[in-house]
Amino acid sequence: MLEPLHRYWKLIHHLVIKENARILDISPDKKQIWMEMEKQGRKAAVRIAKIEYDWMNQLEKDVEQAKDSFRRVKKMILGRNLQFYNIYVSSYPPVDLRTPLGEHLQQENRIHLYFLSRDPSGEIADSAETILRDVGAETKWNPLMDGTDEEHENEARHYRKEVQHKQQALEKQDRSLLMFSRPRAIYPILAAIFLIFLWLEQNGESTNIVTLIEYGAKYNPAILDGEWWRLVTSMFLHIGFFHLIMNSLALFYIGGAVERMYGMFRFIIIYFTAGLFGSLASFAFNEQVSAGASGAIFGCFGALLYFGIIHRKLFFRTMGLNVLVILGINLAFGFAVPAVDNGAHIGGLAGGFLASSLVHLPGHGAKITQFPAIVLIPVLASGLYWAGQINEDKTDASMINVQLAQEYIQRDNIEEARRILHKMLDSVDNPSAYFVLGNTYLEENQYRQAAGNYEKAVSLNPELAQAHYNLSIAYLNLEKWEKAKQAIEEAKALNIEEQDDNVDVEQIESEIADRKG
Missing domain, CATH: 1.20.1540.10 (Rhomboid-like)
Structure with a gap:
């Protein structure tokens, strides 16, 4: 009997062609279709399934699977309080269904179940008019007329083709939006x-x-x-x-x-x-x-x-x-x-x-x-x-400039390192900058300039052990024995030997004692 197939495609045709519902997904066997409906600002997901179940347990299992699919479909539809209309089209209801489907399964809010079938009693199955009214359709439903199987099949084929043509046109429009041109640049x-x-x-x-x-x-x-x-x-x-x-x-x-x-x-x-x-x-x-x-x-x-x-x-x-x-x-x-x-x-x-x-x-x-x-x-x-x-509240760039100057020193570009540090120190006092600047002068045996920068470094940060140590070397070469001794004592107190394996505190102390003596 082909009347249910005719009814199935006629309902889909009515929603897609007359109500502008948008098809979201079609099963490979064409027996299940998901659509998006929007009327007066209200959005809904509509599933229409062509089934032939003899028993309620089969239908109940399908209902649960449809709810799982609805969770996936919701991600494709933007909107709050999304309604779900799950519509079954069949020749007859299951033999053990004695009340309307929605009442039998006691569905939660926003999920609505319908059964569209040949039901002589009119007590169990829903009418197409009821379904269309509930989903918000605005056009009138034309009931199916009696006819032969061949007539029902021809009508179903006609409706299916019109739906497919519209869907193909919409998909072509979507493709033109998503794939306007090939990537070149x-x-x-x-x-x-x-x-x-x-x-x-x-x-x-x-x-x-x-x-x-x-x-x-x-x-x-x-x-x-x-x-x-x-x-x-x-x-x-x-x-x-x-x-x-x-x-x-x-x-x-x-x-x-x-x-x-x-x-x-x-x-x-x-x-x-x-x-x-x-x-x-x-x-x-x-x-x-x-x-x-x-x-x-x-x-x-x-x-x-x-x-x-x-x-x-x-x-x-x-x-x-x-x-x-x-x-x-x-x-x-x-x-x-x-x-x-x-x-x-x-x-x-x-x-x-x-x-x-x-x-x-x-x-x-x-x-x-x-x-x-x-x-x-x-x-x-x-x-x-x-x-x-x-903007003076940007992330502090001091360490970046100090690191950059050290990189230039390693490349033997002392002048560029000094340029960066002097420019930085024109706007901000930074102990690390003075320390690195002092190193550039120490490298060239300019001990007076080196000592001056180390003194500024330790005045800004008395905990800078390496600056105290290098300051003792500068003082030693300037023959300022007492200051050299004081500087190396400060470095020792700050555990310079634990911080840097390359220092030799004993040698500095020995040289101070020898030269002073």
Whole structure:
């Protein structure tokens, strides 16, 4: 008997064609269909299943499985208090069903069960009119007419074809939104990142702070001196192989998805705007030397979020939940780990969102959100640059400058080390800086200058044992025996020998005694 098949496809046809329900999933045998309904702001998941169960235990098992599937489907539909309408179409109800299905199973709130079948008594099965009214349908149901099996089969086939044609048209429309073009720009960007990394490794090390700064990393003092191009070049540098691989994989998948949606030219604008915003935010709020494509990658997240605002249903049917989870994890990780430049991440995210709003999605025409973006992008970029120039509450850069000076000393570039330290000490007194500056003079046997810097170091930090020790050497060579003796005693009291295996306190004490005598 083909009447139930006819009824099954007629109900699906009515909801899809007349009520604009959207099919979310179809089982391989076409006997189960999930749909999304939205009427007057109320959203619902509708499942229609073609079954032939003789006993209630079979039906009860299917109901439980449907509830499990509903939990998965809910992630594809954005909305609160989502209703679930589970509709069974069959020739006859199970023989041991004596009351309407919903009453028999006592379903919880927001889950509604219906049984659409041939039921001469009219007491157990539900009518199509009741089902359509409950799901919020606005068009009238035309009851099935009696007919032969061949007529029912032909009608079912007709309804199925119309539903499939509409579904194919909607899927084609979705594909055109998600895959507007093939990725092209992403590959030369990745190639440039890899080639620059190899270049960095051959000319030093990608983890060496001096190498990073020399080849264009974000370094605030240099930017303040006019080297603004570092805001761009830092996007192509990476600190170590792990950093390179993680960012490259993220860029390949997330950036590739964004380029498919927005097209090559829009993607390039989004990518570089986001990268620039990430660098500016890092300049404004973080004094650490930084590099990497993270800001641009977070900008791609911003582009996906903008797509989600414009096409909310498609976004959550496809990638939405995964995007939000991954983004949330990355932001939380950035806040939890101090070494991560979360300012660059958030700046890139905002920049990517604004750039996406500016260029908009292809084929959508002008949108009012484009005009505020034209103003906001230059205003916010200028604001971040201005904040970077005046913000004195950024992460302390003193140790970075001291480390950088030490690196230059190891490379025998004493003058550059002194330039960095003198410039730093013009604005802030730092004991470590005075100590390293003293070392540069001690290396060249300029003991008076060395002693002066060590004295400033220990006056700022009396616990700096190494400064006391080196000060004793400077005093020894300046023939200031009492001061040399006092300095070495201070170093001993601070356990200098436990801190540094290379010191020889006894030798210094012996030389002081010999020369003084």
